[in-house]
Amino acid sequence: MGETLITNFEQINSELVGVFNNVMWIEEAALKQSLFKDLSIKDMHTIEAISMYEEKSASEVARIIHITPSSMTSAIDKLVEKGYVERRRSIQDRRVVKLGLTHKGRIVYRAHQGFHRDMARNFLEGMSSEDVTVVQKAIHNLMSYLTRLLQK
Amino acid sequence: MGETLITNFEQINSELVGVFNNVMWIEEAALKQSLFKDLSIKDMHTIEAISMYEEKSASEVARIIHITPSSMTSAIDKLVEKGYVERRRSIQDRRVVKLGLTHKGRIVYRAHQGFHRDMARNFLEGMSSEDVTVVQKAIHNLMSYLTRLLQK
DNA sequence: TAAAAATAGTTTGACTATCGAAGTAAATAA
Protein backbone atom coordinates (compact mmCIF):
# COMPACT_ATOMS: atom_id res chain seq x y z
CA MET A 1 0.00 0.00 0.00
CA GLY A 2 1.39 3.40 -1.01
CA GLU A 3 1.42 6.33 1.36
CA THR A 4 -1.50 8.05 -0.36
CA LEU A 5 -3.64 4.94 -0.06
CA ILE A 6 -2.84 4.69 3.63
CA THR A 7 -3.82 8.32 4.09
CA ASN A 8 -7.04 7.68 2.16
CA PHE A 9 -7.80 4.71 4.35
CA GLU A 10 -7.23 6.71 7.53
CA GLN A 11 -9.47 9.50 6.33
CA ILE A 12 -12.24 7.14 5.26
CA ASN A 13 -11.98 5.30 8.56
CA SER A 14 -12.18 8.45 10.63
CA GLU A 15 -15.06 9.94 8.63
CA LEU A 16 -16.93 6.66 8.80
CA VAL A 17 -16.57 6.71 12.58
CA GLY A 18 -17.62 10.36 12.61
CA VAL A 19 -20.75 9.54 10.65
CA PHE A 20 -21.69 6.63 12.88
CA ASN A 21 -21.11 8.56 16.08
CA ASN A 22 -23.16 11.55 14.97
CA VAL A 23 -25.94 10.39 12.70
CA MET A 24 -28.30 9.25 15.47
CA TRP A 25 -27.78 12.38 17.43
CA ILE A 26 -28.39 14.54 14.35
CA GLU A 27 -31.56 12.64 13.51
CA GLU A 28 -32.77 13.20 17.07
CA ALA A 29 -31.96 16.93 16.88
CA ALA A 30 -33.73 17.21 13.50
CA LEU A 31 -36.83 15.59 15.02
CA LYS A 32 -36.84 18.04 17.93
CA GLN A 33 -36.82 20.94 15.45
CA SER A 34 -39.65 19.42 13.40
CA LEU A 35 -43.42 19.26 13.96
CA PHE A 36 -42.92 15.99 15.85
CA LYS A 37 -41.08 17.11 18.96
CA ASP A 38 -42.77 14.43 21.04
CA LEU A 39 -40.81 11.68 19.25
CA SER A 40 -37.34 10.44 20.14
CA ILE A 41 -35.11 8.77 17.58
CA LYS A 42 -36.00 5.44 19.18
CA ASP A 43 -39.70 6.17 18.76
CA MET A 44 -38.90 6.97 15.13
CA HIS A 45 -37.17 3.64 14.68
CA THR A 46 -40.20 1.88 16.12
CA ILE A 47 -42.44 3.70 13.63
CA GLU A 48 -39.98 2.87 10.85
CA ALA A 49 -40.05 -0.82 11.84
CA ILE A 50 -43.85 -0.91 11.93
CA SER A 51 -43.75 0.57 8.41
CA MET A 52 -46.51 1.48 6.02
CA TYR A 53 -47.85 -1.63 4.36
CA GLU A 54 -47.30 -5.07 5.87
CA GLU A 55 -48.91 -5.65 9.22
CA LYS A 56 -46.37 -6.65 11.86
CA SER A 57 -46.83 -8.10 15.32
CA ALA A 58 -45.43 -6.45 18.42
CA SER A 59 -42.76 -9.10 18.86
CA GLU A 60 -41.65 -8.85 15.22
CA VAL A 61 -41.12 -5.12 15.68
CA ALA A 62 -39.32 -5.73 18.98
CA ARG A 63 -36.94 -8.14 17.23
CA ILE A 64 -36.20 -5.64 14.45
CA ILE A 65 -35.23 -2.87 16.84
CA HIS A 66 -33.52 -5.19 19.35
CA ILE A 67 -35.61 -4.63 22.47
CA THR A 68 -37.50 -7.13 24.62
CA PRO A 69 -41.27 -7.66 24.32
CA SER A 70 -41.82 -6.00 27.68
CA SER A 71 -39.99 -2.86 26.55
CA MET A 72 -42.02 -2.98 23.34
CA THR A 73 -45.26 -2.92 25.32
CA SER A 74 -44.38 0.33 27.05
CA ALA A 75 -42.93 1.90 23.89
CA ILE A 76 -46.15 1.12 22.03
CA ASP A 77 -48.28 2.37 24.94
CA LYS A 78 -46.72 5.79 24.53
CA LEU A 79 -46.94 5.87 20.73
CA VAL A 80 -50.61 4.88 20.92
CA GLU A 81 -51.25 7.57 23.51
CA LYS A 82 -49.54 10.17 21.30
CA GLY A 83 -51.60 9.06 18.32
CA TYR A 84 -48.94 7.59 16.02
CA VAL A 85 -49.67 3.88 16.31
CA GLU A 86 -52.70 1.57 16.50
CA ARG A 87 -52.98 -1.78 18.26
CA ARG A 88 -55.25 -4.43 16.79
CA ARG A 89 -55.77 -7.98 18.05
CA SER A 90 -55.20 -10.48 15.28
CA ILE A 91 -58.34 -12.42 14.27
CA GLN A 92 -56.38 -15.50 13.21
CA ASP A 93 -54.56 -15.70 16.56
CA ARG A 94 -56.04 -13.68 19.35
CA ARG A 95 -52.84 -13.68 21.39
CA VAL A 96 -51.13 -11.59 18.72
CA VAL A 97 -51.13 -7.79 18.65
CA LYS A 98 -50.86 -6.34 15.14
CA LEU A 99 -49.36 -2.85 14.90
CA GLY A 100 -50.20 -0.22 12.34
CA LEU A 101 -49.57 3.49 11.76
CA THR A 102 -52.32 6.06 12.15
CA HIS A 103 -52.68 8.94 9.69
CA LYS A 104 -50.30 10.98 11.85
CA GLY A 105 -47.94 8.01 12.01
CA ARG A 106 -47.89 7.76 8.22
CA ILE A 107 -47.10 11.45 7.88
CA VAL A 108 -44.09 11.25 10.17
CA TYR A 109 -42.98 8.01 8.52
CA ARG A 110 -42.91 9.71 5.12
CA ALA A 111 -41.11 12.75 6.52
CA HIS A 112 -38.44 10.52 8.00
CA GLN A 113 -38.05 8.66 4.72
CA GLY A 114 -37.48 12.06 3.13
CA PHE A 115 -34.72 12.72 5.64
CA HIS A 116 -33.06 9.44 4.70
CA ARG A 117 -33.36 10.20 1.00
CA ASP A 118 -31.72 13.59 1.49
CA MET A 119 -28.87 11.85 3.22
CA ALA A 120 -28.50 9.30 0.42
CA ARG A 121 -28.69 12.07 -2.21
CA ASN A 122 -25.90 13.99 -0.49
CA PHE A 123 -23.90 10.77 -0.17
CA LEU A 124 -24.00 10.39 -3.98
CA GLU A 125 -23.59 14.04 -4.84
CA GLY A 126 -21.65 14.69 -8.03
CA MET A 127 -21.23 10.99 -8.88
CA SER A 128 -21.36 9.52 -12.38
CA SER A 129 -23.34 6.33 -12.82
CA GLU A 130 -20.09 4.34 -12.75
CA ASP A 131 -19.19 6.02 -9.47
CA VAL A 132 -22.61 5.19 -8.05
CA THR A 133 -22.01 1.53 -8.81
CA VAL A 134 -18.73 1.65 -6.88
CA VAL A 135 -20.35 3.32 -3.89
CA GLN A 136 -23.17 0.81 -4.03
CA LYS A 137 -20.65 -1.99 -3.80
CA ALA A 138 -18.94 -0.34 -0.82
CA ILE A 139 -22.11 0.15 1.18
CA HIS A 140 -23.21 -3.35 0.30
CA ASN A 141 -19.84 -4.68 1.50
CA LEU A 142 -20.35 -2.92 4.80
CA MET A 143 -23.91 -4.07 5.27
CA SER A 144 -23.03 -7.68 4.60
CA TYR A 145 -20.04 -7.46 6.95
CA LEU A 146 -22.38 -6.24 9.68
CA THR A 147 -24.96 -8.90 8.86
CA ARG A 148 -22.24 -11.51 9.12
CA LEU A 149 -21.25 -10.19 12.58
CA LEU A 150 -24.91 -10.13 13.59
CA GLN A 151 -25.30 -13.81 12.81
CA LYS A 152 -22.42 -14.85 15.06
CA MET B 1 -32.56 9.30 -14.22
CA GLY B 2 -32.81 5.88 -15.82
CA GLU B 3 -34.58 2.98 -14.16
CA THR B 4 -31.37 1.25 -13.19
CA LEU B 5 -30.07 4.36 -11.49
CA ILE B 6 -33.28 4.71 -9.52
CA THR B 7 -33.00 1.10 -8.41
CA ASN B 8 -29.38 1.70 -7.41
CA PHE B 9 -30.42 4.74 -5.43
CA GLU B 10 -33.14 2.81 -3.61
CA GLN B 11 -30.77 0.01 -2.74
CA ILE B 12 -28.07 2.39 -1.51
CA ASN B 13 -30.64 4.30 0.51
CA SER B 14 -32.03 1.21 2.16
CA GLU B 15 -28.62 -0.30 2.93
CA LEU B 16 -27.42 3.01 4.31
CA VAL B 17 -30.43 3.06 6.64
CA GLY B 18 -29.78 -0.57 7.53
CA VAL B 19 -26.19 0.21 8.45
CA PHE B 20 -27.14 3.20 10.59
CA ASN B 21 -29.89 1.34 12.40
CA ASN B 22 -27.72 -1.64 13.23
CA VAL B 23 -24.14 -0.51 13.68
CA MET B 24 -24.54 0.74 17.26
CA TRP B 25 -26.35 -2.36 18.30
CA ILE B 26 -23.71 -4.59 16.69
CA GLU B 27 -20.89 -2.67 18.38
CA GLU B 28 -22.66 -3.13 21.70
CA ALA B 29 -23.11 -6.86 21.09
CA ALA B 30 -19.45 -7.21 20.08
CA LEU B 31 -18.42 -5.50 23.33
CA LYS B 32 -20.54 -7.91 25.38
CA GLN B 33 -18.76 -10.84 23.77
CA SER B 34 -15.32 -9.32 24.37
CA LEU B 35 -13.17 -9.11 27.48
CA PHE B 36 -14.83 -5.81 28.33
CA LYS B 37 -18.37 -6.85 29.15
CA ASP B 38 -18.69 -4.12 31.75
CA LEU B 39 -18.70 -1.44 29.03
CA SER B 40 -21.73 -0.23 27.08
CA ILE B 41 -21.36 1.33 23.66
CA LYS B 42 -21.90 4.72 25.29
CA ASP B 43 -19.06 4.05 27.71
CA MET B 44 -16.97 3.13 24.67
CA HIS B 45 -17.80 6.43 23.00
CA THR B 46 -16.76 8.25 26.14
CA ILE B 47 -13.44 6.42 26.11
CA GLU B 48 -13.10 7.15 22.40
CA ALA B 49 -13.73 10.86 23.03
CA ILE B 50 -11.19 11.02 25.84
CA SER B 51 -8.71 9.45 23.40
CA MET B 52 -5.09 8.52 23.80
CA TYR B 53 -2.95 11.59 23.55
CA GLU B 54 -4.38 15.07 24.07
CA GLU B 55 -5.72 15.75 27.54
CA LYS B 56 -9.35 16.79 27.48
CA SER B 57 -11.53 18.35 30.15
CA ALA B 58 -14.77 16.75 31.31
CA SER B 59 -16.88 19.38 29.61
CA GLU B 60 -15.01 19.01 26.30
CA VAL B 61 -15.74 15.28 26.33
CA ALA B 62 -19.37 15.96 27.25
CA ARG B 63 -19.71 18.29 24.25
CA ILE B 64 -18.22 15.70 21.88
CA ILE B 65 -20.65 12.97 22.89
CA HIS B 66 -23.62 15.33 23.31
CA ILE B 67 -24.45 14.88 26.97
CA THR B 68 -24.70 17.45 29.77
CA PRO B 69 -21.87 18.04 32.28
CA SER B 70 -23.94 16.46 35.04
CA SER B 71 -24.42 13.27 33.01
CA MET B 72 -20.70 13.35 32.27
CA THR B 73 -19.91 13.40 36.00
CA SER B 74 -21.77 10.17 36.64
CA ALA B 75 -20.52 8.49 33.45
CA ILE B 76 -16.95 9.27 34.50
CA ASP B 77 -17.60 8.13 38.08
CA LYS B 78 -18.42 4.67 36.74
CA LEU B 79 -15.50 4.50 34.30
CA VAL B 80 -13.12 5.55 37.08
CA GLU B 81 -14.57 2.93 39.40
CA LYS B 82 -14.17 0.24 36.70
CA GLY B 83 -10.58 1.32 36.12
CA TYR B 84 -10.73 2.69 32.56
CA VAL B 85 -10.40 6.41 33.21
CA GLU B 86 -8.44 8.77 35.46
CA ARG B 87 -9.52 12.17 36.79
CA ARG B 88 -6.87 14.79 37.36
CA ARG B 89 -7.37 18.35 38.53
CA SER B 90 -5.73 20.81 36.17
CA ILE B 91 -2.84 22.73 37.75
CA GLN B 92 -3.38 25.79 35.57
CA ASP B 93 -7.06 26.02 36.53
CA ARG B 94 -8.12 24.04 39.53
CA ARG B 95 -11.81 24.06 38.57
CA VAL B 96 -11.04 21.94 35.51
CA VAL B 97 -11.03 18.14 35.54
CA LYS B 98 -8.68 16.61 32.98
CA LEU B 99 -9.54 13.11 31.82
CA GLY B 100 -7.12 10.43 30.76
CA LEU B 101 -7.17 6.70 30.00
CA THR B 102 -5.58 4.18 32.33
CA HIS B 103 -3.58 1.23 31.00
CA LYS B 104 -6.80 -0.79 30.81
CA GLY B 105 -8.52 2.15 29.11
CA ARG B 106 -5.79 2.29 26.48
CA ILE B 107 -6.13 -1.40 25.78
CA VAL B 108 -9.85 -1.19 25.16
CA TYR B 109 -9.38 1.99 23.13
CA ARG B 110 -6.99 0.22 20.79
CA ALA B 111 -9.27 -2.82 20.53
CA HIS B 112 -12.15 -0.60 19.55
CA GLN B 113 -10.01 1.16 16.96
CA GLY B 114 -9.30 -2.30 15.55
CA PHE B 115 -13.02 -2.92 15.29
CA HIS B 116 -13.42 0.31 13.34
CA ARG B 117 -10.53 -0.55 11.05
CA ASP B 118 -12.06 -3.95 10.27
CA MET B 119 -15.24 -2.20 9.33
CA ALA B 120 -13.42 0.27 7.09
CA ARG B 121 -11.43 -2.56 5.49
CA ASN B 122 -14.61 -4.47 4.69
CA PHE B 123 -16.18 -1.28 3.36
CA LEU B 124 -13.33 -0.98 0.83
CA GLU B 125 -13.02 -4.67 0.04
CA GLY B 126 -12.06 -5.39 -3.57
CA MET B 127 -11.67 -1.74 -4.52
CA SER B 128 -9.03 -0.35 -6.87
CA SER B 129 -7.28 2.83 -5.81
CA GLU B 130 -9.55 4.80 -8.18
CA ASP B 131 -12.58 3.19 -6.56
CA VAL B 132 -11.24 4.10 -3.13
CA THR B 133 -11.08 7.74 -4.18
CA VAL B 134 -14.72 7.61 -5.26
CA VAL B 135 -15.81 6.04 -1.97
CA GLN B 136 -13.74 8.57 -0.08
CA LYS B 137 -15.62 11.36 -1.83
CA ALA B 138 -18.97 9.75 -1.00
CA ILE B 139 -18.26 9.35 2.70
CA HIS B 140 -16.82 12.85 2.80
CA ASN B 141 -20.01 14.18 1.13
CA LEU B 142 -22.07 12.50 3.81
CA MET B 143 -19.95 13.70 6.69
CA SER B 144 -20.02 17.28 5.49
CA TYR B 145 -23.77 17.10 4.94
CA LEU B 146 -24.19 15.98 8.55
CA THR B 147 -21.76 18.64 9.80
CA ARG B 148 -23.82 21.23 7.92
CA LEU B 149 -27.01 19.99 9.60
CA LEU B 150 -25.24 20.00 12.94
CA GLN B 151 -24.35 23.68 12.63
CA LYS B 152 -27.97 24.74 12.04
C1' DT C 1 -60.51 -34.92 23.60
C1' DA C 2 -58.82 -33.43 28.06
C1' DA C 3 -54.62 -31.99 30.15
C1' DA C 4 -50.06 -30.15 29.54
C1' DA C 5 -46.94 -27.29 27.22
C1' DA C 6 -45.85 -23.47 24.45
C1' DT C 7 -46.59 -18.81 22.77
C1' DA C 8 -47.77 -13.60 22.65
C1' DG C 9 -48.25 -10.03 25.14
C1' DT C 10 -48.66 -7.41 29.68
C1' DT C 11 -47.62 -6.05 34.45
C1' DT C 12 -44.50 -5.32 38.05
C1' DG C 13 -40.35 -3.97 40.39
C1' DA C 14 -35.56 -2.86 39.99
C1' DC C 15 -31.91 -0.55 37.75
C1' DT C 16 -29.53 2.86 34.81
C1' DA C 17 -28.92 7.01 31.98
C1' DT C 18 -30.37 11.27 31.42
C1' DC C 19 -31.63 16.03 32.57
C1' DG C 20 -32.24 20.65 34.94
C1' DA C 21 -31.69 23.21 39.09
C1' DA C 22 -29.18 24.27 42.94
C1' DG C 23 -24.72 24.12 45.21
C1' DT C 24 -19.40 24.54 45.70
C1' DA C 25 -14.95 26.06 44.63
C1' DA C 26 -11.96 28.62 41.79
C1' DA C 27 -10.89 32.23 38.45
C1' DT C 28 -11.84 36.65 36.35
C1' DA C 29 -13.87 41.28 35.95
C1' DA C 30 -15.47 45.42 37.92
Place this chain on the structure above:
DNA sequence: TTATTTACTTCGATAGTCAAACTATTTTTA
Protein backbone atom coordinates in the same frame (compact mmCIF):
# COMPACT_ATOMS: atom_id res chain seq x y z
C1' DT D 1 -12.30 43.69 47.52
C1' DT D 2 -16.54 42.28 45.84
C1' DA D 3 -19.43 40.55 42.14
C1' DT D 4 -19.74 37.68 38.33
C1' DT D 5 -18.58 33.86 35.63
C1' DT D 6 -16.95 29.26 34.97
C1' DA D 7 -16.24 24.08 35.76
C1' DC D 8 -17.82 20.64 37.92
C1' DT D 9 -20.81 18.02 41.28
C1' DT D 10 -24.98 16.76 43.86
C1' DC D 11 -29.74 16.05 44.09
C1' DG D 12 -34.34 14.79 42.72
C1' DA D 13 -37.26 13.62 38.92
C1' DT D 14 -38.18 11.17 34.70
C1' DA D 15 -37.82 7.78 30.98
C1' DG D 16 -36.17 3.46 28.92
C1' DT D 17 -34.71 -0.97 29.75
C1' DC D 18 -34.82 -5.73 31.51
C1' DA D 19 -36.20 -10.20 33.85
C1' DA D 20 -39.67 -12.62 36.26
C1' DA D 21 -44.24 -13.55 37.11
C1' DC D 22 -48.80 -13.46 35.17
C1' DT D 23 -53.00 -13.88 31.73
C1' DA D 24 -55.10 -15.39 27.67
C1' DT D 25 -54.88 -18.17 23.85
C1' DT D 26 -53.23 -21.83 20.84
C1' DT D 27 -50.85 -26.13 19.95
C1' DT D 28 -49.20 -30.57 21.30
C1' DT D 29 -49.59 -34.90 23.30
C1' DA D 30 -51.02 -38.78 25.90
